[in-house]
Each structure stands twice: as structure tokens, then as C-alpha cells.
Amino acid sequence: MNVEFVGRVGHDGAVSTTDNPETTARRRGRRPAGQDTRTALIEAARAVFAENGYDGATVRAIATRAGVDAAMVNHWFGSKEGLFAQAVLELPFDPMELQKALRDGPGDELGERIVRTFITRWDSAGGGQFVALIRSITGHEQAGHVLRDFFQRFFSGLISSIGSDRIPLRMNLCATQMVGLGMVRYVAKFEPLATEEVEVLVRAIAPNLQRYLTGEIG
Amino acid sequence: MNVEFVGRVGHDGAVSTTDNPETTARRRGRRPAGQDTRTALIEAARAVFAENGYDGATVRAIATRAGVDAAMVNHWFGSKEGLFAQAVLELPFDPMELQKALRDGPGDELGERIVRTFITRWDSAGGGQFVALIRSITGHEQAGHVLRDFFQRFFSGLISSIGSDRIPLRMNLCATQMVGLGMVRYVAKFEPLATEEVEVLVRAIAPNLQRYLTGEIG
DNA sequence: GTCTATACAACGATAGAC
DNA sequence: GTCTATCGTTGTATAGAC
Numbered sequence: 001m002n003v004e005f006v007g008r009v010g011h012d013g014a015v016s017t018t019d020n021p022e023t024t025a026r027r028r029g030r031r032p033a034g035q036d037t038r039t040a041l042i043e044a045a046r047a048v049f050a051e052n053g054y055d056g057a058t059v060r061a062i063a064t065r066a067g068v069d070a071a072m073v074n075h076w077f078g079s080k081e082g083l084f085a086q087a088v089l090e091l092p093f094d095p096m097e098l099q100k101a102l103r104d105g106p107g108d109e110l111g112e113r114i115v116r117t118f119i120t121r122w123d124s125a126g127g128g129q130f131v132a133l134i135r136s137i138t139g140h141e142q143a144g145h146v147l148r149d150f151f152q153r154f155f156s157g158l159i160s161s162i163g164s165d166r167i168p169l170r171m172n173l174c175a176t177q178m179v180g181l182g183m184v185r186y187v188a189k190f191e192p193l194a195t196e197e198v199e200v201l202v203r204a205i206a207p208n209l210q211r212y213l214t215g216e217i218g
Numbered sequence: 219m220n221v222e223f224v225g226r227v228g229h230d231g232a233v234s235t236t237d238n239p240e241t242t243a244r245r246r247g248r249r250p251a252g253q254d255t256r257t258a259l260i261e262a263a264r265a266v267f268a269e270n271g272y273d274g275a276t277v278r279a280i281a282t283r284a285g286v287d288a289a290m291v292n293h294w295f296g297s298k299e300g301l302f303a304q305a306v307l308e309l310p311f312d313p314m315e316l317q318k319a320l321r322d323g324p325g326d327e328l329g330e331r332i333v334r335t336f337i338t339r340w341d342s343a344g345g346g347q348f349v350a351l352i353r354s355i356t357g358h359e360q361a362g363h364v365l366r367d368f369f370q371r372f373f374s375g376l377i378s379s380i381g382s383d384r385i386p387l388r389m390n391l392c393a394t395q396m397v398g399l400g401m402v403r404y405v406a407k408f409e410p411l412a413t414e415e416v417e418v419l420v421r422a423i424a425p426n427l428q429r430y431l432t433g434e435i436g
Numbered sequence: 437g438t439c440t441a442t443a444c445a446a447c448g449a450t451a452g453a454c
Numbered sequence: 455g456t457c458t459a460t461c462g463t464t465g466t467a468t469a470g471a472c
Contacts, residue, residue, distance in 0.1 A: 131356060137406060138353045144406040151408065172402055172411035173422055179406075180398020184390055188355060188362040188397075190369065193390035203436025204391055208426040218421025255441075277462060287443050292463060294441095 038076045040066040045087035054084060054149035088146050090132055092125030095154055107162035111210030114158075116202045118178055119185070123198070127186030134187055151175050164214050173212040181205060256294045258284040263305035268358055272302060272367035299371075306364055307351055310343030313372055325380035329428030332376075334420045336396055337403070341416070345404030352405055369393050382432050391430040399423060 044066035048057040059080050063070040077083035078094070085091040098121075102113050122130055137143045155171040164170055181201075184190045193201070211217070262284035266275040277298050281288040295301035296312065303309040316339075320331050340348055355361045373389040382388055399419075402408045411419070429435070 134352070135356045138349060138356060147406050148408050168410055169414070169422070172408045175406075175408055176398035176402045176411070176423070177395060177426070178398070179401045180394035180396070183397045183401065184394045188365050188369075188393075190366050190390045190393055192386055193394070196387070200436065204387070204430075205394070208395070208429060211426060212422075218418065276460080278460085288462085289443070289464080290441085298462065 037066070037068050037072055040068060041072060041076060041083065042087040045083050049084060049088045049146050050143055053145045054153070059083075084146075084150065088136070088143070089150060090129055090136075092129055093121045095150070099154060099157055102158060103161055107214065108210065110158065110162060111208075111213055112202055112206040114174075114178070115181075115206045115209055116198060118181070119198050119201060122182065122186060127189075130182050130186040134183065159213060162214060166217065170212055170217065173217065174209060177205065177209050177212065255284070255286050255290055258286065259290060259294060259301060260305040263301050267302060267306045267364050268361060271363045272371070277301075302364075302368065306354070306361070307368065308347055309351075310347055311339050313368070317372060317375055320376060325432065326428065328376065328380060329426075329431055330420055330424040332392075332396070333399075333424045333427055334416060336399070337416050337419060340400065340404060345407075348400050348404040352401065377431060380432060384435065388430055388435065391435065392427060395423065395427050395430065 041062065045057070045062045048062045048065060051057070052061075059073050060070045062083070063073060066072075073080065073083050077086055079096070081095055085093075085095055098117065102110065102117065105113055137147055152168075152171060155174050156167050159167050159170055159174075185194050259280065262280045263275070266280045266283060269275070270279075277291045278288045280301070281291060284290075291298060291301050295304055297314060299313050303311070303313055316335065320328065320335065323331055355365055370386070370389060373392050374385050377385050377388055377392075403412050
């Protein structure tokens with residue numbers, strides 16, 4: 001799928017000046033200013049993704065619950081994945097665009113690119129968003145399922161492009177390293193890692209990630 | 219809380235009493251049934267650890283808040299670290315005993331022992347305890363500080379025994395791998411890793427942890 | 437009477453003030 | 455360097471539950 005990332009990233013703009021979000025009557029044409037379709041979609045998406053996982057959740061179901069047309073998903077978030085990123089994971093980047101960028105370059109340096117990009121993006125977004133992500137995962141029972149689907153899609157696409165065996169396990173192992181990195185740097189804030197230079201961490205962690213991607217894992 | 223009679227017994231057997239209810243002196247000997255010193259210590263420890271971190275919290279301060287003697291910490295929990303494990307981290311094992319066990323064996327197999335023990339212990343405890351641990355870290359602001367102190371003490375003791383440089387960073391890197399492993403196996407429950415055989419994971423992960431412990435990290 | 441939870445004193449280690 | 459305060463821990467006598 002070719003995805004153009006339209007949705008805003010991270011910040012909550014001054015969009016929501018809604019006075020009554022519980023209106024059930026639907027009109028055709030452009031709705032009055034201040035009716036925050038985008039927020040309604042995010043809330044509906046949180047519920048539907050949590051209930052059914054990524055693959056099980058349909059754009060139509062989300063739009064119906066939000067009380068808007070399904071086309072609004074593409075208008076506000078570019079794609080189903082863009083909505084997913086904004087609503088559930090609150091990622092500070094677009095997964096597809098990132099995956100595409102990571103594929104550019106030699107396969108034996110993929111781990112390096114992943115670690116560098118991961119730290120750079122989350123750093124610039126501020127650690128608070130990662131904390132919110134983890135909290136949503138530990139809080140809701142189904143949120144782990146959502147993250148699992150996402151990781152599977154994201155990492156398995158990367159790994160398959162360099163042709164390793166035991167893709168599912170390798171994807172899981174990569175997840176342990178990257179999630180743990182986020183936990184230590186942004187949630188628990190261990191020193192010196194939390195304030196360490198990016199390239200130092202890349203040199204330290206990338207070889208381990210690369211082993212999970214293409215190395216011998218027993 | 220549990221002081222209804224305030225008195226002090228001198229060496230000569232004379233009993234001097236006071237009617238001041240705020241006197242800190244307490245009777246010796248076994249207290250009336252139903253006065254749960256152990257629970258009082260855990261509750262006090264939660265508060266003091268959360269306020270001051272591991273090193274900042276003193277056994278005496280905890281005992282004072284619980285209204286008992288500091289020696290009760292050793293009597294009921296073996297040590298300050300045992301109390302910490304029970305009260306804040308709710309670990310399914312005793313950190314000191316575990317650290318001692320991990321030191322037995324060749325240094326180049328330390329990573330293997332850590333991974334195997336980590337998975338075995340948490341598996342037998344059920345993943346729910348790990349979820350609770352993570353939730354307490356993400357929830358309370360100070361809990362990350364507590365975990366940080368604990369990890370530092372636990373891992374730095376292990377690493378220093380095998381003599382590597384850059385101990386603090388290596389400890390942090392080990393934390394990324396182990397915390398991430400716990401997140402993926404017990405919280406997010408990625409498959410196949412969540413139900414994978416222990417020894418398969420040991421072969422996959424131990425070399426990476428060993429590199430953080432004694433290898434070249436850039 | 438027996439057992440044990442308890443308080444108190446004291447020890448070695450350690451960190452900071454002077 | 456010396457002194458002091460405080461830390462975690464240990465030993466021990468004992469009060470009170472059983």
C-alpha cells in the first residue's frame with residue numbers, strides 16, 4: 001500500500017473547541033467548525049483496535065462508531081495505519097514512511113539504522129509519549145495485542161527484506177531490545193543511558209540488534 | 219497505630235510510665251495478636267522508598283514510620299533489600315540470594331545464567347507480577363528512581379565481579395535487554411516468544427547479554 | 437512452660453565536617 | 455587526618471501469645 005502520512009504528528013493542536021460532542025444527528029456537507037471529527041475518530045479507533053486488534057479492526061467500523069464517514073480516516077490520518085499510530089500508539093512518526101526509509105541501505109547495517117532512528121525520533125518527541133504508550137499497554141488488557149500486531153507488521157517487513165529464517169522469533173527478539181531501550185531511556189531513565197549521546201548507544205546496541213536480525217540465534 | 223500502653227522498663231525492673239500518647243517508647247516482647255508488624259513495615263517501606271529512592275530510604279526511617287524497631291526489618295525480611303523486594307518490587311525472589319547464586323560459575327557464562335534464571339523465576343511466579351511491577355514504575359513518578367537504584371546495585375555487583383570497564387553503561391544496557399524481555403514475554407505477550415522454551419531463549423538472548431557484560435561495546 | 441515477636445544495645449563500615 | 459554522626463546489621467534478653 002502506498003501511504004501518504006497526512007495526520008498531524010504528536011502535538012495536540014488547538015482544534016478542539018467543541019461544545020457538544022454527543023450530538024447524534026448527522027447532516028450532509030461540511031460540519032460546523034469546532035466539531036472535532038478527528039478526536040472522535042481517535043476515540044473510536046482506540047476502542048475498536050483494543051477490541052479486535054489491528055487486522056480485526058475495520059476502517060468502516062471505526063468510522064461508524066465515531067459517527068462519521070469512513071473517508072474521514074483517510075482525510076485526517078492518511079491511512080488505517082496512520083490512524084493506528086495516532087490513536088493507539090501515539091507514535092511520533094509514520095510507521096510506513098519509517099519502514100521505507102530504513103530499507104534504504106545495506107542489510108548488515110539495518111540494526112544500526114533502526115537504533116539510530118528509534119532514539120532520534122523518540123528523543124525529539126520527548127520521552128513522555130513513550131511513557132504514555134507503555135502505560136496504555138500495561139493498562140488495557142487488549143492493548144498488548146495491538147502492539148503485537150503492529151510490531152509484527154513493522155519488523156517482519158524489514159526482516160523479510162533481508163532474508164533471514166525464523167522471522168517471527170527474530171521479530172520478537174528485536175522487540176525485546178527496542179522496547180527495553182525505550183523503557184530504560186524514557187520511562188525509568190537510568191543514567192548514564194538516559195542522557196547518553198545517540199551514536200554511543202548506536203555503537204553499543206546496534207550489533208546486538210543486528211544479531212537478532214541476521215545473526216546466528218541458536 | 220498499635221501503641222495503647224506506653225511504658226519503659228529499667229534495668230532494676232522498675233516501670234516508669236507516662237501518659238503522653240506520642241511517646242515513641244514501646245513495650246518489648248511479643249505484641250498482641252492482630253498487630254501486623256510485617257504489613258506495617260511493607261506499607262511504610264512503600265512510602266519511604268517512593269519518596270527517597272532505595273539509597274535515600276533508611277531502615278530506621280521505615281521502622282519509625284511503621285512504629286516498630288529497625289531490627290524488625292531483618293527479622294521479617296532478612297535485609298533492607300529483602301524488604302525492598304517484598305514491598306516495592308514484589309519480586310518473586312530474594313535479590314541477594316539470587317546475586318550470590320549467579321556469581322557461581324564462569325564469567326563468560328554469566329549472561330546465560332542471568333537469562334535462564336530470569337525467565338525461570340518470573341515464569342514460575344506467573345507473568346502478572348511483572349505486569350504489576352511495570353505498572354508501578356509507569357504509574358508513580360518516583361518508582362522509576364527506585365528501580366534504577368535497585369538495578370544499579372544488583373547488576374553492578376555482578377559486573378564488577380568480572381572486571382569490565384564502563385560499568386554504569388553496561389549495567390544500563392543489560393537493563394534494556396532484561397526489561398525488554400520481560401515486557402515482550404509477560405506484558406505484551408508476543409508470540410512465539412511468550413510461550414517459547416526457556417533454553418531456546420537462552421541460546422538466542424544470552425550472547426547479546428554477555429556482550430553487554432564483557433564484550434566490546436564501542 | 438514454650439515459643440517467638442519484640443525492643444534495645446552495640447558493632448563494623450562509611451560518609452562528611454572540620 | 456580525626457572526629458562525629460549515621461548507616462545496615464547482629465546479638466540478646468524479655469514480654470506476652472499460645
